[in-house]
Amino acid sequence: xxxEVNKLGQLSTDSRFEVDRRLLDKEWEGQPALFLEYAExxxxxxxxxxxxxxxxxxxxxxxxxxxxxxxxxxxxxxxxAMVSSWVSRDERYLxxxxxxxxxxxxxxxxxxxxxxxxQRKATLENLVRLHGQEYYAVPTTTPExxxxxxxxxxxxxxxxxxxxxx
Numbered sequence: 001x002x003x004e005v006n007k008l009g010q011l012s013t014d015s016r017f018e019v020d021r022r023l024l025d026k027e028w029e030g031q032p033a034l035f036l037e038y039a040e041x042x043x044x045x046x047x048x049x050x051x052x053x054x055x056x057x058x059x060x061x062x063x064x065x066x067x068x069x070x071x072x073x074x075x076x077x078x079x080x081a082m083v084s085s086w087v088s089r090d091e092r093y094l095x096x097x098x099x100x101x102x103x104x105x106x107x108x109x110x111x112x113x114x115x116x117x118x119q120r121k122a123t124l125e126n127l128v129r130l131h132g133q134e135y136y137a138v139p140t141t142t143p144e145x146x147x148x149x150x151x152x153x154x155x156x157x158x159x160x161x162x163x164x165x166x
Contacts (some may be wrong), residue, residue, distance in 0.1 A: 017116050021136065027123055029143050035117045042110040047072050052100040059096045065089040 016034060019027050067086035071078035087093055130136065141149075 011160050017113075017120055019120060019127065021131075024124065024128055024131060028128075031117075031121060031124060035114070035121070038110060038113050042107065042114050045103060045110050049100065049103045052096070053101050055056055056100050058085055059092050061089050062094055092131040097139075099111040 064083060064087055067083045068078070069084065071082055075082075
């Protein structure tokens with residue numbers, strides 16, 4: 001989820017994940033396309049991670065062979081630890097590893113964003129339920145209704161006071 005720093009220096013989430021309860025119909029209309037966008041990005045990034053894992057394995061295998069040849073020519077005898085150390089210091093291995101880690105980081109962020117969109121969907125569902133139950137309804141009264149209510153309330157108070165005096 002992309003975050004921005006607002007004027008107060010606080011982190012605020014990307015507005016695409018926020019819900020405007022006054023525009024539930026528009027929010028629902030945009031939800032599937034928004035979810036699909038992020039799900040497709042996640043699938044592409046996951047495929048990239050898999051490709052980079054394969055590339056890292058190939059680089060590692062190539063370097064392993066080169067390390068064995070180099071160490072055999074220089075030292076004659078060598079251990080697996082020596083080969084592993086030789087491979088892990090090579091620039092090609094380090095670049096492939098860094099590329100893989102960056103892709104894994106992007107995939108993790110996209111996975112969190114897809115989960116946030118699932119939460120957004122649940123939020124929309126609950127807001128629609130609340131709207132259907134008129135949770136956000138604002139009572140409206142006319143001045144005449146308000147006067148009648150106040151008059152009735154005053155009469156009740158008077159009756160109560162008279163009942164107590166008896």
